[in-house]
Amino acid sequence: DVKVTQSSRxxxxxxxxxxxxxxxxxxxxxxxxxxRQDPGLGLRLIYFSYDVKMKEKGxxxxxxxxxxxxxxxxxxxxxxxxxxxxxxxxxxSSYGWGSTGELFFGEGSRLTVL
Amino acid sequence: ELKVEQNPLxxxxxxxxxYTIYCNYSTxxxxxxxxRQDPGKSLESLxxxxxxxAVKQEGRLMASLDTKARLSTLHITAAVHDLSATYFCAxxxxxxxxxxxxxxxxxxxxP
Numbered sequence: 001d002v003k004v005t006q007s008s009r010x011x012x013x014x015x016x017x018x019x020x021x022x023x024x025x026x027x028x029x030x031x032x033x034x035x036r037q038d039p040g041l042g043l044r045l046i047y048f049s050y051d052v053k054m055k056e057k058g059x060x061x062x063x064x065x066x067x068x069x070x071x072x073x074x075x076x077x078x079x080x081x082x083x084x085x086x087x088x089x090x091x092x093s094s095y096g097w098g099s100t101g102e103l104f105f106g107e108g109s110r111l112t113v114l
Numbered sequence: 115e116l117k118v119e120q121n122p123l124x125x126x127x128x129x130x131x132x133y134t135i136y137c138n139y140s141t142x143x144x145x146x147x148x149x150r151q152d153p154g155k156s157l158e159s160l161x162x163x164x165x166x167x168a169v170k171q172e173g174r175l176m177a178s179l180d181t182k183a184r185l186s187t188l189h190i191t192a193a194v195h196d197l198s199a200t201y202f203c204a205x206x207x208x209x210x211x212x213x214x215x216x217x218x219x220x221x222x223x224x225p
Binding site: 031033035040041042043044045048050058090092094096097100101102103104105106107108 | 145147149155156157158159162164202204206211212213214215216217218
């Protein structure tokens with residue numbers, strides 16, 4: 001089975017803190033993604049990566065950055081957390097070019113910024 | 115810009131009844147996905163539809179894709195309480211392997 005693991009299920013941070021959300025997949029997937037999920041808004045793409053050290057902006061990248069130093073790991077960074085970044089963050093991965101494009105999701109990280 | 119619309123957004127139905135959730139999208143794509151999310155949980159893949167006319171079935175759920183109409187349906191047959199969840203459709207953005215999600219349909223099946 002594909003396993004996508006997010007390091008923290010629940011986090012509480014203060015405004016202005018730097019926040020790291022870590023995601024690891026164990027299936028040698030090429031593609032990795034970070035989405036945020038908010039009530040009434042569905043899932044929105046923050047950043048994605050098709051390869052190591054490669055990143056591309058999604059629909060809502062402002063206030064976020066990412067890092068992909070190894071194929072299996074994709075980190076989401078909030079440089080200076082703000083209350084409007086309180087949300088559920090979902091990491092996903094997929095096999096890559098030539099595959100079905102199906103996404104496999106981690107369990108999610110619920111972040112509260114006070 | 116690709117837009118994905120699901121309706122209804124909320125659906126309350128009785129056990130044993132049939133119903134259909136609709137997913138419309140705005141630009142050409144022939145890859146569509148359905149996911150299920152239970153409260154407090156992540157998304158679980160249900161169906162992957164990769165061509166016009168594709169139909170997949172699993173238990174009481176059946177999904178289909180009409181790429182010409184830019185429409186997918188998720189049909190529920192003889193609903194049971196265990197099907198209560200939020201269902202999302204997602205569309206591949208022009209073969210980019212980025213998925214754009216609908217807002218989800220929250221299904222409640224009442225005894």
